[in-house]
Amino acid sequence: MVKAFYKKQHMMLIHGDTFDVLSKIKPETVDMIFADPPYFLSNGGISNSGGQVVSVDKGDWDKVSSFEEKHQFNRQWIRLARTVLKPNGTIWISGSLHNIYSVGMALEQEGFKILNNITWQKTNPAPNLSCRYFTHSTETILWARKNDKNARHYYNYELMKEINDGKQMKDVWTGSLTKKAEKWAGKHPTQKPEYLLERIILASTQKGDCILDPFVGSGTTGVAAKRLGRKFIGIDAEKDYLEIAKTRLENEKWNK
Template structure:
């Protein structure tokens, strides 16, 4: 497989994740974070940064109908299962348009679902039609490959860590399954943005919860590589895959910024 980018503990590939993962080393990944297409690009409109904009994100986000969409979810989840270590875990982010398919596909593939997390967005965009409740959360599924295995969960870090502006997390209390985290800050989009970009703080919590230093993390739909940026900052290794060169180029700019900052620290 030809690498699109490689530096220090980061590797990026361009292409279809199902095809690329079929050639990857089996049982080599400690944790996977996946933000698969929500299949929402249908010609509608939404609100973004106070402006009305088209929902359309690209061909990669267009629905092909219920059966084909579910088949796609099954294929990439099975491809991920092949490369995940026996005690490894996978996180999947989605809305109601996709997350139930992913959950069923996980169960069919033999995963054990550990938690469903409600990521509450206090600064979510309003609903433009005024005919629905405002969508102010996404669901995260966390699952283990081996139902009888023993996964990594850094309980004390979750209980006693610094979780910033999350008013739902009480000091010295167990981390609960509802997380208040704002959408990405402007500083996280210095080089441009991905239409479904996740905040660094969300990935910080996920990576600290379910990995240890030097673990290898995979994101099969890496986009602008928020997962990878936080993996590097927390001392983990990272592999990212995406079909879109535009977003891989954006990822590289973000990685180079992180590596430059690290280099200056050591000067």
Template structure:
């Protein structure tokens, strides 16, 4: 990943095909070379930390994740959230290759803003994936339907010349020879995937496995600007890709490093 080292970015952790960067996502995205990334997966803050309650492992717990998921001024939440989304998506577009694609995960709390921000910043939406969870937390309030899905938007640059990669035959093969649909069903993250440390919004490995198998090939560079505990990086390595992860919490990058070290050990 020589093209990224030329910018003299201070790295938290680095191997031949991995770079973990600690710091502000906006500042670090500006330091990456333009059009140097093949695929981006992002799981940005949902802004759910509002002192409410939820259920986890049969216990009533706070919905608060951390300071990065909290908005101080509730009255300006909508405007601030959309401004935040447009800003990081704009920076991602700058580093994405002309034929690259971006995947963004979210709930109804932020996904509609993200969809609009993508179109406003010059992207075209390819697919709207519904991830249906087989074991969602129960609805404690009993005042609405149980929230059991998340949305994953897949998009490319809104350029008619853009030719993004879609491994259609591989997806069909993994779906018993049938075209894969845009509703994916599976469980929440397994405890075994959290043995190196926990992150409040960690995605299951099978989800990133499918995303990267659908849109990457060996040698691609995959970026996660909110990498959390590093599931994107684990699956990038398994698919023969290089990985760049950004996070502003050192504890999470330490978890990512431990997971990637284990993965590199098993691969090489």
């Protein structure tokens, strides 16, 4: 059993260590997982935010001492995630070049089959201040299911085709960074836009399904889940972020 930080209308937020909480969730009870794990970018560098030079350091949760430590972190949480995922469930993991290759390897090592490699192309990326690299304008989202012979994942092909003007949807999705209007409840350094999570949830779940986010942050996954009539569990070790997520969930209507 885990103690809820917040629980209302099929929405649950849990304050705690992701590894500890995942190990206490009943096995094979989750239909879909979306995870935006730490990118491990907090290395003392600088970046651009709203035209201002800012530090890339986000906190101790975003720091790691070696590749081995980073990869072990990814294997551990993905292994636990696999346990709570239903046989036909799927997992989506977002990341930049700094972490996504470790994530991809960890998925295969822990018994997953990668279904798609989604490229999220940002229309308004921050400029590269050093002028020594191409502007980082994309992130990768891996979609995977258990690599079991009898696994049959759900994919709402017809809806995705309809959204894409009657054509098969491709694995390159284009859109803006998170709008300021979606950050009204508080600031989180890596808040994902709501349209991105809405598409992911619509593509791979049905109404009433249970969605888990093990690094919930400011709660975008939960907001989209509630809006679309899905149940939700979010985990985070930072209470300040959970307060933002709680406020956003309270403001969203449950779509039965």
